[in-house]
Amino acid sequence: MKLYFYRGVRPNFGDELNWWMWPKIFGNVFDESQESLFLGIGSILFSSHPQAPRKIVFGSGYGGYTALPVIDDKWDIRFVRGRMTAKALGIDPSRGVGDSAILLRSVVNYTGQVKRYKFSYMPHWESAEIGLWKDACQVAGINYIDPCAEVDFVLDEILASEVVITEAMHGAIVSDALRVPWIAAQPIHSQHRAKWEDWASALDLKIKWQSIQPSSLLEAVIAKLGQRGSLSSKLQYHGKPLNAIRHDAFVIRTAQQLQKVAAVEPQLSSDSAIRNSHETMLLEVEKLKADYPELVASA
Incomplete structure (x- = not known):
């Protein structure tokens, strides 16, 4: 099989x-x-x-x-x-x-974990590929979780967080399952949003979306064009130099938004x-x- x-x-x-x-x-x-x-x-x-x-x-x-x-x-x-x-x-x-x-x-021991981070942020893996999220998290004073890191590492980082802010759906699903409060960052690309509502429907959960703007010029351009267009696909793999343009402005704005979102009350599905x-x-x-x-x- x-x-x-x-x-x-x-x-x-x-x-x-x-x-x-x-x-x-x-x-x-x-x-x-x-x-x-x-x-x-x-x-x-x-x-x-x-x-x-x-x-x-x-x-x-x-x-x-x-x-x-x-x-x-x-x-x-x-x-x-x-x-x-x-x-x-x-x-x-x-x-x-x-x-x-x-x-x-x-299969995961999720009780009694020592919390090393007040807040962590996990972007969608495509956002991590084209954005400047690690830089923005550093400026914001928020732990960055790479969605493309090894599974054991990501699980440990989630369990070590008091609250996980996440654009990655499985950042929320896993946090929720392991009883780590989470905040939903609305996916920048709209086609990734409906599946969150699908998962939430099984738990009678209403997602309280928080909006965070793109963290780089490249990410903003691709979001504007629509992720699945041929031009946006080319930009995704060949447009990294765009991220050098207005780098600080995007990173600082995104860091400020992350700090505001961190002040929002996090969610969990009910224990039952x-x-x-x-x-x-x-x-x-x-x-x-x-x-x-x-x-x-x-x-």
């Missing part, structure tokens, strides 16, 4: 959680076999998956980046990220249980909501093991 997840130009925390977490839950059972695909964490319900393999959906979401997949008897949907995904797929809303990164509660979601997922883990003996292995 092949563990399927998205990998962009650089590895990023949310997607890399798949290879980090699933072997801790199911053991060393994943290989490169194309007979079955295991779709876990991420907006990976695409229209482009091959038809032949069985596709086991275990907490994935539909992000609107492609057309909807055509659901047939090759799809085994156990649960999805939220009610918006369930509605898009035409399945029972009760299967919108939550993002499966919530299962980190079973996160507990119910987690317990439902654990039941689904046992059901899946019963239905697929190849998913039963010693860790």
